[in-house]
Amino acid sequence: MKEKNLFNYLKIHKVEVPENINISIVSLPSLISKTTEIKKSKNENKHANMKFTFSDPEYSGLGDKFEWAKSCIVISYNYIPKSVNNHSFAPGEGAIALFAAEDHYKPLKRFMNNLIELFDNKHIQTHEFIDSPQHYDRIFFNTSGLGWQGKSTMMLSPGIGPWQLIGNLYVSESFDSSDQKKFSCGSCNLCQISCPTGALDEEYTLDSNKCISYWLQSPEIIPHDMRSYIGNRFYGCDECLTSCPPGQTKDFNIDLTSKVDLKRIIKMSNDELINSYSWFYIPKRNGDYLKRNALIALANNPDRSAVDFIFTLLKSESEIIRFYSIWAIWKLQRLGDLPQHYDVSFEKSELVKDEYLRLMK
Numbered sequence: 001m002k003e004k005n006l007f008n009y010l011k012i013h014k015v016e017v018p019e020n021i022n023i024s025i026v027s028l029p030s031l032i033s034k035t036t037e038i039k040k041s042k043n044e045n046k047h048a049n050m051k052f053t054f055s056d057p058e059y060s061g062l063g064d065k066f067e068w069a070k071s072c073i074v075i076s077y078n079y080i081p082k083s084v085n086n087h088s089f090a091p092g093e094g095a096i097a098l099f100a101a102e103d104h105y106k107p108l109k110r111f112m113n114n115l116i117e118l119f120d121n122k123h124i125q126t127h128e129f130i131d132s133p134q135h136y137d138r139i140f141f142n143t144s145g146l147g148w149q150g151k152s153t154m155m156l157s158p159g160i161g162p163w164q165l166i167g168n169l170y171v172s173e174s175f176d177s178s179d180q181k182k183f184s185c186g187s188c189n190l191c192q193i194s195c196p197t198g199a200l201d202e203e204y205t206l207d208s209n210k211c212i213s214y215w216l217q218s219p220e221i222i223p224h225d226m227r228s229y230i231g232n233r234f235y236g237c238d239e240c241l242t243s244c245p246p247g248q249t250k251d252f253n254i255d256l257t258s259k260v261d262l263k264r265i266i267k268m269s270n271d272e273l274i275n276s277y278s279w280f281y282i283p284k285r286n287g288d289y290l291k292r293n294a295l296i297a298l299a300n301n302p303d304r305s306a307v308d309f310i311f312t313l314l315k316s317e318s319e320i321i322r323f324y325s326i327w328a329i330w331k332l333q334r335l336g337d338l339p340q341h342y343d344v345s346f347e348k349s350e351l352v353k354d355e356y357l358r359l360m361k
Contacts, residue, residue, distance in 0.1 A: 018107070025178050030140065031064070032063035032064070033064075034136045053133055056133075072170050075111065076164045077104065079099075080249055081163065089232055091301055093262065094261075095260075105165060125172035126170060129168045130167040135168060138155050150244065158183070162247050212237035215230070273287035295328055299332055311342075
């Protein structure tokens with residue numbers, strides 16, 4: 001079967017490729033697998049307790065998933081932001097990482113659906129993966145010629161850096177494979193230097209146990225040292241992205257930072273929080289975990305009324321909120337005033353009691 005040029009094919013069928021979309025084609029079978037890499041990270045506990053692609057590495061890391069597939073179209077959506085998120089925060093304000101400022105997957109999914117609709121009409125079989133635990137979305141990125149894996153483990157492209165999301169579309173049609181290119185970070189290690197916790201100390205390896213973004217999405221108890229490293233971050237961490245030279249742009253504007261009123265977040269109902277940040281990964285879809293994040297950030301970046309506000313949270317019905325409120329009061333050096341607002345003898349949660357006793361020592 002003669003291979004087709006995908007770009008000509010799309011042009012003939014009047015499918016426009018948006019300016020911020022890049023596509024590349026990898027011929028199948030590829031004999032590419034990332035299973036060993038995923039297993040290695042898991043065996044060394046670098047994944048912390050993250051599930052996602054670590055749940056089934058044998059499948060998620062497999063490049064040749066379908067016998068019928070002749071090509072995989074690798075789609076990269078460039079969402080280079082206009083703001084830089086490490087400036088201009090007032091007391092009581094928290095930061096949303098630029099990668100999470102809005103649902104950047106929407107344009108990628110929209111374009112993917114356009115392709116699927118075209119192929120369906122032409123009776124071409126497809127299977128797509130976008131942000132899926134069943135598929136390591138970076139499997140074909142290096143081979144596709146779109147870029148390379150950076151020392152931050154992020155996928156990088158010239159002029160885009162790490163500001164991109166990746167989708168993969170398996171198709172039963174043979175398309176011309178894209179030219180492979182060679183890129184690298186060279187001697188640059190700015191992402192490693194910028195990471196506040198040392199999560200990137202080993203090149204090309206992320207230790208999720210030390211990753212701020214991981215902990216802000218985890219349902220587990222956040223370690224005490226990590227709570228301080230979180231700073232005023234409400235969701236996500238941008239340090240390894242904003243420090244990456246290929247992704248830096250003159251359009252960054254410190255006046256456009258994505259910030260939130262932390263006390264307002266804590267006051268919101270859980271349903272309102274879930275709806276307002278529907279694109280976030282929220283453990284168990286429980287808004288209390290976002291309130292937890294806001295509470296930690298408020299303790300690290302308090303305004304004048306933060307202490308009095310946090311004392312009121314000790315009466316919360318949520319075990320999570322009471323637990324982190326006690327730590328927040330300790331962080332603000334007001335633990336001596338805690339007995340005036342909180343009687344541990346009435347506390348039903350052993351988890352909260354243990355935290356109280358630990359900090360009171």
